[in-house]
Amino acid sequence: MSKGKYFDELHVGEVYEHAVTRTVTETDNLLFTTLTHNTQPLHLDAEFGKASIHGSIVINSMFTMAFAVGISVSELTLGTTLGNLGYEEVKFPAPVRIGDTLRGETEIINKRESKSNPDRGIVWFEHRGYNQKDELVVAAKRVALMMKSPANIIQK
Numbered sequence: 461m462s463k464g465k466y467f468d469e470l471h472v473g474e475v476y477e478h479a480v481t482r483t484v485t486e487t488d489n490l491l492f493t494t495l496t497h498n499t500q501p502l503h504l505d506a507e508f509g510k511a512s513i514h515g516s517i518v519i520n521s522m523f524t525m526a527f528a529v530g531i532s533v534s535e536l537t538l539g540t541t542l543g544n545l546g547y548e549e550v551k552f553p554a555p556v557r558i559g560d561t562l563r564g565e566t567e568i569i570n571k572r573e574s575k576s577n578p579d580r581g582i583v584w585f586e587h588r589g590y591n592q593k594d595e596l597v598v599a600a601k602r603v604a605l606m607m608k609s610p611a612n613i614i615q616k
Contacts, residue, residue: 465536500520528587
């Protein structure tokens with residue numbers, strides 16, 4: 461099992477380009493959309509999609525965000541996060557369509573030590589996803605509570 465990075469191993473300004481890529485299939489979109497009870501016909505109905513401003517089915521944007529965050533886990537937070545504290549900003553500047561191939565990167569945009577617990581800190585990540593044309597399709601700022609490495613815990 462690979463391991464994520466501790467709070468003290470993450471530095472503001474670092475950008476991690478993730479190796480995992482994914483071509484989004486109709487099945488991916490159908491399963492994700494129905495599992496989350498999202499009945500928006502733009503994600504499920506080809507005829508509705510054709511008549512929309514998009515001209516086709518558009519992939520569920522929550523799938524797109526979940527992909528961008530999910531591909532960062534094994535490299536950055538696996539076993540070292542204590543949980544998500546929230547998402548401060550999420551943007552979907554371009555739609556994702558069936559057959560698009562996605563890739564992603566994560567930038568460490570801020571961090572601070574916990575004010576109440578010396579064994580942890582708070583990290584702000586910006587997850588960005590791109591399609592095969594290098595168009596930005598998602599940008600999500602996530603705040604996570606991260607463990608410090610045992611060697612760097614200073615008791616107060």
